[in-house]
Amino acid sequence: MVQNYQTEAPGLTLSTAMQEAARCLLCEDAPCSKACPAHTDPARFIRSLRFRNVKGAAEVIRENNALGAVCARVCPTERYCELACPRGQIDQPIRIGDLQRYITDMETKLGMEILKPGKDTGKRVAIIGAGPAGLQAATTLRQQGIGVTIFEAQAKAGGYLTYGIPEYRLPQVIIDHEVDRIVKLCVDLRCGVRVGQDVSWDHLKAIYDAILVTVGCQAAKELQQLANNVCTESAISFLARVKSGQLTAADLPSEVLVIGGGDVAMDVATTLKRLGVPHVTDVAYEEFSEFRASKTELAGTRQTGVTLIDGYKPVAAHQNRVTFRHRKMAAELTITADKIIYAVGQKMDLTGLVVDLQHNERILGAAKYHTADPRVFAAGDIVPGDQTVVFAVQKGKEAATEICRILLGGNEND
Numbered sequence: 001m002v003q004n005y006q007t008e009a010p011g012l013t014l015s016t017a018m019q020e021a022a023r024c025l026l027c028e029d030a031p032c033s034k035a036c037p038a039h040t041d042p043a044r045f046i047r048s049l050r051f052r053n054v055k056g057a058a059e060v061i062r063e064n065n066a067l068g069a070v071c072a073r074v075c076p077t078e079r080y081c082e083l084a085c086p087r088g089q090i091d092q093p094i095r096i097g098d099l100q101r102y103i104t105d106m107e108t109k110l111g112m113e114i115l116k117p118g119k120d121t122g123k124r125v126a127i128i129g130a131g132p133a134g135l136q137a138a139t140t141l142r143q144q145g146i147g148v149t150i151f152e153a154q155a156k157a158g159g160y161l162t163y164g165i166p167e168y169r170l171p172q173v174i175i176d177h178e179v180d181r182i183v184k185l186c187v188d189l190r191c192g193v194r195v196g197q198d199v200s201w202d203h204l205k206a207i208y209d210a211i212l213v214t215v216g217c218q219a220a221k222e223l224q225q226l227a228n229n230v231c232t233e234s235a236i237s238f239l240a241r242v243k244s245g246q247l248t249a250a251d252l253p254s255e256v257l258v259i260g261g262g263d264v265a266m267d268v269a270t271t272l273k274r275l276g277v278p279h280v281t282d283v284a285y286e287e288f289s290e291f292r293a294s295k296t297e298l299a300g301t302r303q304t305g306v307t308l309i310d311g312y313k314p315v316a317a318h319q320n321r322v323t324f325r326h327r328k329m330a331a332e333l334t335i336t337a338d339k340i341i342y343a344v345g346q347k348m349d350l351t352g353l354v355v356d357l358q359h360n361e362r363i364l365g366a367a368k369y370h371t372a373d374p375r376v377f378a379a380g381d382i383v384p385g386d387q388t389v390v391f392a393v394q395k396g397k398e399a400a401t402e403i404c405r406i407l408l409g410g411n412e413n414d
């Protein structure tokens with residue numbers, strides 16, 4: 001198959017999904033389920049699938065994960081559920097992500113509507129940011145009968161699902177289906193509204209019973225050596241422009257340099273190759289054994305023909321020439337490229353929001369997801385914990401559960 005930007009790897013068929021499910025050892029203590037940060041419970045959904053009960057399997061996934069179809073595609077399963085799978089000690093772990101994808105694809109094909117709102121409580125919560133944490137929190141709040149308005153700065157919901165993760169790993173249609181299911185719970189989703197600019201913080205405080213801040217880490221960390229260099233662009237800006245169709249293959253030069261050794265750098269390098277750029281070089285500070293990118297992503301990037309160089313840090317840049325020095329050896333390297341894309345991390349930007357997260361960092365765990373203001377909560381990438389989609393789902397769910405406890409009193413499941 002042609003590996004272009006749009007092509008997603010094929011999923012399992014009914015027969016390959018059943019064969020894969022049949023490999024499951026049906027462990028009583030279900031280590032895979034314990035290892036899933038969002039409690040998506042693979043042990044139970046695989047068991048249902050073995051009985052050809054696809055509906056039951058989809059219901060298990062949706063019990064705890066409103067973004068089950070997304071997680072199926074993007075979870076670093078080798079660090080979570082599949083790492084814990086005892087079958088891995090015999091031959092290969094069960095392909096849990098792929099089974100989850102098969103089940104959620106069937107859910108969509110069969111038009112199942114599993115999520116349902118709870119009885120109205122009259123309480124209202126504003127969520128700032130429609131990334132995975134905000135979307136999951138909205139679902140949990142609506143299931144408990146709390147009214148939800150989500151304010152999203154971008155034109156579309158999804159956060160980094162929509163404006164970061166490339167199409168070949170996560171097709172936009174999958175995100176759109178997940179968002180539609182959540183909006184159908186009567187979530188008032190207002191896109192193109194930046195809190196602090198288009199609507200004021202004080203306005204939200206006056207109208208809503210609580211505010212949940214899930215704005216993610218949307219600003220790029222900069223490389224001082226590349227400051228003010230006209231040939232450079234941050235990885236998140238590049239990926240967002242490609243995903244939204246603002247930047248196409250025709251706009252790209254033939255030589256591009258990528259700086260970084262994480263998953264985001266691999267996404268950039270692979271995207272460039274899939275768009276047809278002939279010469280893509282990625283230089284990372286880390287040595288290969290320490291790369292932050294997952295093994296799967298690194299292998300995928302290698303396969304596309306990207307030149308990978310490890311152990312060098314940038315020390316100087318002059319227009320389209322970047323000089324690197326080896327971390328350990330007395331070696332220098334100068335690379336010339338028409339475009340330079342840096343992927344050295346993301347940070348939060350809380351401009352216009354009155355939120356004190358210091359408080360949250362100190363007491364997270366003791367008083368979950370609170371900030372210094374008793375009516376303001378925070379979740380997702382901006383609070384401590386892994387910065388992955390499945391963790392954002394879990395944090396969004398836990399923050400929403402805490403809000404329910406505060407607003408409704410007692411046990412929100414009553």
Ligand SMILES: Cc1cc2nc3c(=O)[nH]c(=O)nc-3n(C[C@H](O)[C@H](O)[C@H](O)COP(=O)(O)OP(=O)(O)OC[C@H]3O[C@@H](n4cnc5c(N)ncnc54)[C@H](O)[C@@H]3O)c2cc1C
Pocket residue numbers: 074075076128129130131132133134151152153154157158159160161164165166193194195196214215216217218236239263264267352353379380381382386387388389390392
């Ligand atoms: C390129 C890339 C690839 C990634 N790949 C993976 C992967 O394969 N697997 C994985 O698990 N994780 C991956 N991640 C990480 C994952 O996407 C994040 O951990 C996750 O999206 C965090 O969710 P969030 O809801 O906290 O924030 P975000 O997804 O960052 O969403 C925050 C939202 O808030 C909105 N917002 C910000 N400020 C305001 C404001 N003032 N008013 C209104 N709205 C506002 C933003 O527009 C955005 O939509 C990747 C990240 C990137 C950048």
Ligand code: SF4
Pocket residue numbers: 035036037038039040041042065071072075077080081082096097100390
């Ligand atoms: S949500 Fe992710 S980590 Fe959890 S079981 Fe599914 S694929 Fe594994």
